[in-house]
Amino acid sequence: MDLDVFRKETRDWLASQCPESMRTAMPGDEYPGGGKRARYKNPDTQLWMQRCAEKGYTAPTWPKQYGGAGLDARQAQVLREEMSRLKVRTPLVGMGLSMIGPALLEYGTEEQKAEHLPRIATGEIWWCQGYSEPNSGSDLASLQTRAVVDGDEYIINGQKVWTSGADRADWIFCLVRTDPKAPKHNGITFLLFDMDQPGVSVRPIKLISGLSPFCETYFQDARALRKNVVGQVNDGWTVAKRLLQYERTMIGGGQGGGAGRSNLVEVARQYVGVSDGKLAQPQLRDEVIQHGMNDRCFGLAVRRNLEESRSTKAPSFVSSMFKLYGTEQNKSRSELLLKAMGVQMLGWQGEGFEEKELEATRAWLRTKANSIEGGTSEVQLNIIAKRVLGLPD
Ligand SMILES: Cc1cc2nc3c(=O)[nH]c(=O)nc-3n(C[C@H](O)[C@H](O)[C@H](O)COP(=O)(O)OP(=O)(O)OC[C@H]3O[C@@H](n4cnc5c(N)ncnc54)[C@H](O)[C@@H]3O)c2cc1C
Incomplete structure (x- = not known):
């Protein structure tokens, strides 16, 4: 299908099908993980997941017979862009979609794929x-x-x-x-x-x-x-290493996600204020701009890698670079939010804090684990040294 036609159809579908409450930043306790024991605080979470699953949009690039939408890399990129434009939340997250699913597509038997992949794509199994x-x-x-x-x-x-x-x-x-x-x-x-x-x-x-x-x-x-x-x-070990590459790409943001995140510039404007149409604190302004540029460059590098790996459809040791850089970027984003929000992002409970502020505190502390989970930054540096740069042991 022509990409412009696909974009128009996707935009219309998202606009008509995504519930209003799924177009806001995702609070930590509303993550759509799926599974038999899942209980959803907001019923729209499940509704949105179901609608996307029916369309194949929980696993856009997976083949249709396994519950995906069978999109190619360019169509998947358009879908991400349109989801980001409308600020719609990711309908389903978890290790099924981002880790074991891709590993099964690559290494699973036909029987394993038929048994497990559709149940991942619908959110039935965690x-x-x-x-x-x-x-x-x-x-x-x-x-x-x-x-x-x-x-x-x-x-x-x-x-x-x-x-x-x-x-x-x-x-x-x-x-x-x-x-x-x-x-x-x-x-x-x-x-x-x-x-x-x-x-x-x-x-x-x-x-x-x-x-x-x-x-x-x-x-x-x-x-x-x-x-x-x-x-x-x-x-x-062969499968384990590949799965880690999928995991590291996901943790580092190398799958091109990020929809549903709060907007750093908007938050900074709200808390710090604006003078002459610019963010009132010059130093913070510089840091926010630098961060935004780094984000953009990283996004483009991710996209280039997605395009280049289209033939192999699998990540490589480059995933260690994404993990290393993406997690640092994520941590520095939270530090910048803290600089902007000040003490309002240091609350844990009680009066004087809005829910989104308490949420930001928790998210900031959670980012500290990003450079440990899925293999520490030191381990990623070792892999980059050996497998990407070819340095001796
Ligand atoms: C939030 C979170 C979720 C997690 N979820 C899961 C999960 O679902 N399933 C799962 O199996 N595991 C999970 N883990 C575990 C994670 O994979 C490990 O914590 C990680 O691999 C590091 O192992 P370790 O904690 O034993 O630290 P260690 O291996 O004991 O490392 C301690 C320190 O030594 C450094 N170090 C170790 N070896 C080297 C080396 N060769 N060169 C340089 N430095 C080195 C490390 O970088 C680190 O700073 C999770 C961890 C976190 C934080």
């Missing part, structure tokens, strides 16, 4: 990631969770940690050791299994905020079907 263990974070390949074959199944024993959303998750994608004698990268298998079974238990890790975004996850004779091995047995 996935969590079983990678990190108490002694295996940056050195992930040293993981010790064991899986042994028992007929058509694997029996799994071990522990994971920092498992985001494990207490709400329906399914887990998990790295397990299937050959303890092999060199550490070669004895790992990538397995999918149901969290709702007697052998799986989770203990939420309580933060100082009172929230528990992640958990300790225990497997005691948990079971997985052998047909749910993704890729080859003992070669799970």
